[in-house]
Amino acid sequence: MLGIMQDWPLTVDKIMEHARGQHGTREIITRRVGGEIVRTTYADVYTRSKQVSNALISGGVGLGDRVATLGWNSARHMETWYGAMGIGAVLHTINPRLHPEQIAWIANHAEDKVLVFDTTFLPIIEAIKDHLQTVKTFVIYCDEAGLPANSMGAMAYDSWIAGQGTTCRWGDFPEDTACGLCYTSGTTGNPKGVLYSHRTNVLHTLITMGKEAMGMGADDVVLPVVPMFHANAWGLALSCPATGANMVMPGAQMDGASIYELLDTEKVTITAAVPTVWLGLLGYLREHDLKLPHLQRVLIGGSAIPENILRAFEEEYEVDVIHAWGMTETSPLGTLGVLPPHLVDADIDARMEQKLKQGRPPFGVELKVVDDEGNEQPRDGKTSGRLLVRGAAIAGGYFKGDGGNVLDENGFFDTGDVANLDSYGTMTITDRAKDVIKSGGEWISSIDIENIAVGHEKVANAAAIGIYHPKWDERPLLIIQPQPGESPTKEEVLSSLEGKIAKWWTPDDVQFVDEIPLGATGKINKLALREQFKDYKLPTA
Ligand code: AMP
Numbered sequence: 001m002l003g004i005m006q007d008w009p010l011t012v013d014k015i016m017e018h019a020r021g022q023h024g025t026r027e028i029i030t031r032r033v034g035g036e037i038v039r040t041t042y043a044d045v046y047t048r049s050k051q052v053s054n055a056l057i058s059g060g061v062g063l064g065d066r067v068a069t070l071g072w073n074s075a076r077h078m079e080t081w082y083g084a085m086g087i088g089a090v091l092h093t094i095n096p097r098l099h100p101e102q103i104a105w106i107a108n109h110a111e112d113k114v115l116v117f118d119t120t121f122l123p124i125i126e127a128i129k130d131h132l133q134t135v136k137t138f139v140i141y142c143d144e145a146g147l148p149a150n151s152m153g154a155m156a157y158d159s160w161i162a163g164q165g166t167t168c169r170w171g172d173f174p175e176d177t178a179c180g181l182c183y184t185s186g187t188t189g190n191p192k193g194v195l196y197s198h199r200t201n202v203l204h205t206l207i208t209m210g211k212e213a214m215g216m217g218a219d220d221v222v223l224p225v226v227p228m229f230h231a232n233a234w235g236l237a238l239s240c241p242a243t244g245a246n247m248v249m250p251g252a253q254m255d256g257a258s259i260y261e262l263l264d265t266e267k268v269t270i271t272a273a274v275p276t277v278w279l280g281l282l283g284y285l286r287e288h289d290l291k292l293p294h295l296q297r298v299l300i301g302g303s304a305i306p307e308n309i310l311r312a313f314e315e316e317y318e319v320d321v322i323h324a325w326g327m328t329e330t331s332p333l334g335t336l337g338v339l340p341p342h343l344v345d346a347d348i349d350a351r352m353e354q355k356l357k358q359g360r361p362p363f364g365v366e367l368k369v370v371d372d373e374g375n376e377q378p379r380d381g382k383t384s385g386r387l388l389v390r391g392a393a394i395a396g397g398y399f400k401g402d403g404g405n406v407l408d409e410n411g412f413f414d415t416g417d418v419a420n421l422d423s424y425g426t427m428t429i430t431d432r433a434k435d436v437i438k439s440g441g442e443w444i445s446s447i448d449i450e451n452i453a454v455g456h457e458k459v460a461n462a463a464a465i466g467i468y469h470p471k472w473d474e475r476p477l478l479i480i481q482p483q484p485g486e487s488p489t490k491e492e493v494l495s496s497l498e499g500k501i502a503k504w505w506t507p508d509d510v511q512f513v514d515e516i517p518l519g520a521t522g523k524i525n526k527l528a529l530r531e532q533f534k535d536y537k538l539p540t541a
Helices: 013-023 044-059 075-084 101-108 120-131 157-162 198-208 238-244 256-265 275-287 307-316 348-355 446-453 490-495 526-531
Strands: 027-031 037-041 066-070 090-093 112-117 137-140 178-183 191-196 221-224 246-249 270-273 297-301 318-327 332-338 367-370 385-391 414-423 427-432 438-439 440-442 459-470 473-482 507-514
Touching: 013 044, 013 075, 013 198, 013 238, 027 044, 027 256, 037 044, 044 075, 044 157, 066 075, 066 101, 066 120, 066 526, 075 090, 075 246, 090 157, 101 112, 101 120, 101 178, 101 191, 112 120, 120 490, 137 157, 157 275, 157 385, 178 198, 191 198, 198 238, 198 332, 221 238, 238 246, 246 318, 270 275, 275 297, 275 307, 275 414, 297 307, 307 318, 307 348, 307 446, 367 414, 427 446, 438 459, 446 473, 473 490, 490 507
Parallel strands: 027 246, 066 090, 066 112, 090 178, 112 137, 221 246, 221 270, 270 297, 297 318, 438 473, 473 507
Antiparallel strands: 027 037, 178 191, 318 332, 367 385, 385 414, 414 427, 438 440, 459 473
């Protein structure tokens, strides 16, 4: 027997319709590439999104066609997003930090028809344009006066949409229609496309609006430093208009001074980014003796939070930190480190210990930890294994079938992370499966070592990798990027680990480098480090 309820397809155009109707005067504030701050409202973004839809339709774009962006977070980027999704086209956000060859490969694989990009990326597009096999229309985020000379006949975005009508039929297709495409970073092999549907994006939005997730409302001012090309700005491009929260878009400037200026002048209450961004902000705050009176909550994810960042926000600046774990494949929020009820009033050390863990899955996400034979591991907060995930907004495969079947017989997706769960469902990541250091048959967590090492005042960044050892298979090598002007010694670095990790986890050696390489989403590029140190011999070998 079927229920007798209305059919209301879960399509993301309804989010922008709602934002216009209920929160039309709430604002999107953008720092443009040129540095100027521009203000607009959800009502205006709605109208201009409709013009984008009409511009796309008149350019021959229809249901299922891919529209790519290479753009910073901005109001115009939001318009492209909703304009494309509204008519059932697929908005494909490309990460501009990837190698240009990889960008061309991704655009060809996705068969993008339209490419809209910020002026910053014109040199990249000029360099790869002859390799782009399917892009017919190039558009640059600027007005006619600001249109840079270019050899691909690109139009100025404002002119592209200017003559277009402001009405256009949105939605009207099944809720499982594709609406967004985002490629994983592809550290091994070619990147793979995660193809979100309208339904999964709407469900993910509902999940993230909960009190134990982003927990925001119409009176919040949200600064997504995390880019829209990094897993939908962690869903904020959808959940902000859904709640009516103001959005503050940082554009290309994500250094400490620029982020502080926006936090302060716009009275931002919630912000989100990877840990490296926060290192920059905290350095700036201390240098200029500044406070964060308006900021209530900061979401930190993408890689594990080092304890010094957590404690700085919580203890020095009285900002609530929410540690989040997720992946492009999980839309992306998988767990959130909101304190469980029994720890809300615990002492500061107990709360901080809990917040260093990746957190608990909200309703709609199921987690499981298994050993190599697929046996579920006990939820004892200790026993680690492969982390599997299943849920309302989790990838069921990759675009064009790449990677084959990625689900097990129970429909779970293997995250490639190694983790444990405790009896409250709190998940702790100990490593990426491919980064785990295997010493004498036991696993050493590179994340634990790194997070303690970056807590040392003379250390800017730290990475632990496994190096071949004749007796133990692998032993840890700790690679340190010192703070500018500092020269920590091997002994100083190693003594900071003493008593905080098992003795046999202590790295066999420490190497100092000018810069630890970061990948396209701001995470340590272990592949590059392993390549750099492939001929390195440990003194203990
Ligand atoms: P991406 O799809 O590029 O966002 O990468 C997802 C991967 O980033 C996950 O599988 C984890 O390995 C890592 N990651 C994300 N959030 C965290 C976190 N809070 N702690 C540790 N690793 C994380």
